[in-house]
Amino acid sequence: MVLEHLIVPATAKQTASLIFVHGLGDSGYGWKPVAELLSKSLPHVKFILPHAPSQPVTVNGGMSMPSWFDLTSLTLEGTDDEDGLLKSASEINKLVTAEVDSGIPSHRVLVGGFSQGSCLAFLVGLSSERKLAGTVALSGWLPLRHKIKSMLGPHHQHLPIFQAHGSDDPVVATKYADFTSSYIKSLGFKDVPVSQPQNGGISFTKYDGIGHGACQEELQDLAEWLVKVLGYTWKKPDRQTDILTHPRNNIAITNDGYSTYFSNLCAAYPLKLLTPALRTGPVGVGICYTLQYGGGLVSGDICDLSVDIHHRSTLILLTQGSTKVFKSSGKTSQQKLMVNVHPHATIVSLPDPIQPFAHSRYKQKQDFFLDGTSSAVILDSLNSGRSACGEYWDFDRYTSINSIYVDGHLIVKDSVHLIQPDIQTRLHPFHAYAMLFLIGEKTKSIREDFHTQQSSLNSVLNGRFHVGSRPIWSLTNISPQASVVRLAGKDDESIKHFLGERCTQLEDTIGNEAFVRCFR
Incomplete structure (x- = not known):
C-alpha cells in the first residue's frame, strides 16, 4: 500500500514525475493550486501530492494533526523523531517506486516538500540508492544531521537541490536554512545558480520580506529550475510576462x-x-x-x-x-x-x-x-x-x-x-x-x-x-x-x-x- 495522495496529471505525454510533500497540519490539497500553476510550464510532468496521517505532535500540545513525524520544537536543537522520519521517508520512497514501476525512470522522478515536507525531501534525495532527478526544499531544514553522512546514496553529489526560504520566516528561522545550506555544501555540493542545476549542486535563495510561505518570485525561480532539470521542448515564456501566473x-x-x-x-x-x-x-x-x-x-x-x-x-x-x-x-x-x-x-x-x-x-x-x-x-x-x-x-x-x-x-x-x-x-x-x-x-x-x-x-x-x-x-x-x-x-x-x-x-x-x- 502507498500513501493516500492527490494527482495533478500531466497535460501532455508524461515523461517525468514530481512528488511534493506538504507541511505540518496541511494536506496534499494545500499544494494542488501550485502544482496546477507549475503544470503550465511543465505539461509533461505528473504531480503526486501525498497526505500525511494524523498523529500527536508535541509542539501542538500533544494534539493530533496531519504530520509526517513528531516535532518537539522548531529549532535545530530539538530532538529528531528518527523513527517517524525514516518511516515517512520509506513511504515517500514507495511513491518513487510506483512511478518507476509505471515506466518513468528514477532519474526523471523528483521529490520536493515544504517545511516539514522538505525534511523528507532532503532525506529521500540524499539517501536514495537510485539516481533521482532532484530535490526541492521550501522553508525547511535538514534532519538527522548526526547520521546523514552515513546514509548518503551513491549518486548524492550529482543531485540538483533547489532550496528556498523567506527572510522573515517566523516558524523556521532563516538561520536554520543558512545552516542547512552550509552543511549540505560540506557534503561536497557546489553552489550553483538557479539557471544551471543540470550537473548537480545546491541553488539556495532567500526571499526578502517573505514569511513561512512561498511568493511569486520564488515559484517563478522554481519553475525555471524545474524546466532546466526536467527539460522541455517548447518555447520558454518570457520571464517578464511571468513563467507562472501565480498571484503576487x-x-x-x-x-x-x-x-x-x-x-x-x-x-x-x-x-x-x-x-x-x-x-x-x-x-x-x-x-x-x-x-x-x-x-x-x-x-x-x-x-x-x-x-x-x-x-x-x-x-x-x-x-x-x-x-x-x-x-x-x-x-x-x-x-x-x-x-x-x-x-x-x-x-x-x-x-x-x-x-x-x-x-x-x-x-x-x-x-x-x-x-x-x-x-x-x-x-x-x-x-x-x-x-x-x-x-x-x-x-x-x-x-x-x-x-x-x-x-x-x-x-x-x-x-x-x-x-x-x-x-x-x-x-x-x-x-x-x-x-x-x-x-x-x-x-x-x-x-x-x-x-x-x-x-x-x-x-x-x-x-x-x-x-x-x-x-x-x-x-x-x-x-x-x-x-x-x-x-x-x-x-x-x-x-x-x-x-x-x-x-x-x-x-x-x-x-x-x-x-x-x-x-x-
Missing part, C-alpha cells in the same frame, strides 16, 4: 495551538492588506481587510489574491467599504481569489459589495478549496452604482464566478453574467443583490435557521412583493453540508442588517468583537 498577493494564517499569526502577508498594487489585532475572542481567529489604492479598480486593473488557512485556523476576510469599479476605457477590471481551507479550518469572507460605476466592466473569479472537515461562510454581492449621481445598473458588463470544491470535488459553480442593454430591466426594482454560501459543520445552525424560515417566502413565490425595508431571499440546499442563500434588497445596508440577524450563531465561532466588525 498572498495571505496565510496559522494556528500553532497557542497563538494565531499571519505566517505570510504579501500585497502589491492595486491591493493593500490590513490585519488589526483582535483583543478578544477564541484562539485561532484572525481578521484581514483588503482594500485598493484610491478605493477601487481602474480600467484594466487586475487584483490577484491567494489565501491559505491552515489547520484549525479561522480567517475573517473583509473589505474597507465597497470595491468601486471605475469607468472603463475598453478594458475590464478583474479580481481573482483562490482560497485553500485546510482541515478543521474556516473561512468567513464577508466583503462589502462591488459597486460598478456607469460604463465600467468588471470580472471576478473566486475559487475555494475546502477539506471535508472545514467550513465556509462566503458572501458575494453587488449594488446598482452611485445612486447619488443618478446611476442605476448603468455599468457595461459584470461577471462573477464562484467555484467551491470539497475534498477535491466541485460542489458549487455559480456564475452571474450581466451585459447591457437589458440589465436595468432584469434587476429592477432592487438596488442590491447578494449570494451567501454556507458550507460545513460550523454553519449547520445558520442553515437550519434559514430552512425553518423558508415558508416566509410564499408571498414572494406568488409574485406579491414590494421593495420594503427587508430583503427578499431564497434558500437552495446543495448538499447535506452546503446551502446558498440568494438575496435582493433596497440597498446594501438592508442586506447586511438582515444577514447580521440571521447569522448570530457565527458569533460562537469568531467571537463578539469579530462578529461586530463583520456586520456593524
Whole structure:
C-alpha cells in the first residue's frame, strides 16, 4: 500500500514525475493550486501530492494533526523523531517506486516538500540508492544531521537541490536554512545558480520580506529550475510576462495551538492588506481587510489574491467599504481569489459589495478549496452604482464566478453574467443583490435557521412583493453540508442588517468583537 495522495496529471505525454510533500497540519490539497500553476510550464510532468496521517505532535500540545513525524520544537536543537522520519521517508520512497514501476525512470522522478515536507525531501534525495532527478526544499531544514553522512546514496553529489526560504520566516528561522545550506555544501555540493542545476549542486535563495510561505518570485525561480532539470521542448515564456501566473498577493494564517499569526502577508498594487489585532475572542481567529489604492479598480486593473488557512485556523476576510469599479476605457477590471481551507479550518469572507460605476466592466473569479472537515461562510454581492449621481445598473458588463470544491470535488459553480442593454430591466426594482454560501459543520445552525424560515417566502413565490425595508431571499440546499442563500434588497445596508440577524450563531465561532466588525 502507498500513501493516500492527490494527482495533478500531466497535460501532455508524461515523461517525468514530481512528488511534493506538504507541511505540518496541511494536506496534499494545500499544494494542488501550485502544482496546477507549475503544470503550465511543465505539461509533461505528473504531480503526486501525498497526505500525511494524523498523529500527536508535541509542539501542538500533544494534539493530533496531519504530520509526517513528531516535532518537539522548531529549532535545530530539538530532538529528531528518527523513527517517524525514516518511516515517512520509506513511504515517500514507495511513491518513487510506483512511478518507476509505471515506466518513468528514477532519474526523471523528483521529490520536493515544504517545511516539514522538505525534511523528507532532503532525506529521500540524499539517501536514495537510485539516481533521482532532484530535490526541492521550501522553508525547511535538514534532519538527522548526526547520521546523514552515513546514509548518503551513491549518486548524492550529482543531485540538483533547489532550496528556498523567506527572510522573515517566523516558524523556521532563516538561520536554520543558512545552516542547512552550509552543511549540505560540506557534503561536497557546489553552489550553483538557479539557471544551471543540470550537473548537480545546491541553488539556495532567500526571499526578502517573505514569511513561512512561498511568493511569486520564488515559484517563478522554481519553475525555471524545474524546466532546466526536467527539460522541455517548447518555447520558454518570457520571464517578464511571468513563467507562472501565480498571484503576487498572498495571505496565510496559522494556528500553532497557542497563538494565531499571519505566517505570510504579501500585497502589491492595486491591493493593500490590513490585519488589526483582535483583543478578544477564541484562539485561532484572525481578521484581514483588503482594500485598493484610491478605493477601487481602474480600467484594466487586475487584483490577484491567494489565501491559505491552515489547520484549525479561522480567517475573517473583509473589505474597507465597497470595491468601486471605475469607468472603463475598453478594458475590464478583474479580481481573482483562490482560497485553500485546510482541515478543521474556516473561512468567513464577508466583503462589502462591488459597486460598478456607469460604463465600467468588471470580472471576478473566486475559487475555494475546502477539506471535508472545514467550513465556509462566503458572501458575494453587488449594488446598482452611485445612486447619488443618478446611476442605476448603468455599468457595461459584470461577471462573477464562484467555484467551491470539497475534498477535491466541485460542489458549487455559480456564475452571474450581466451585459447591457437589458440589465436595468432584469434587476429592477432592487438596488442590491447578494449570494451567501454556507458550507460545513460550523454553519449547520445558520442553515437550519434559514430552512425553518423558508415558508416566509410564499408571498414572494406568488409574485406579491414590494421593495420594503427587508430583503427578499431564497434558500437552495446543495448538499447535506452546503446551502446558498440568494438575496435582493433596497440597498446594501438592508442586506447586511438582515444577514447580521440571521447569522448570530457565527458569533460562537469568531467571537463578539469579530462578529461586530463583520456586520456593524
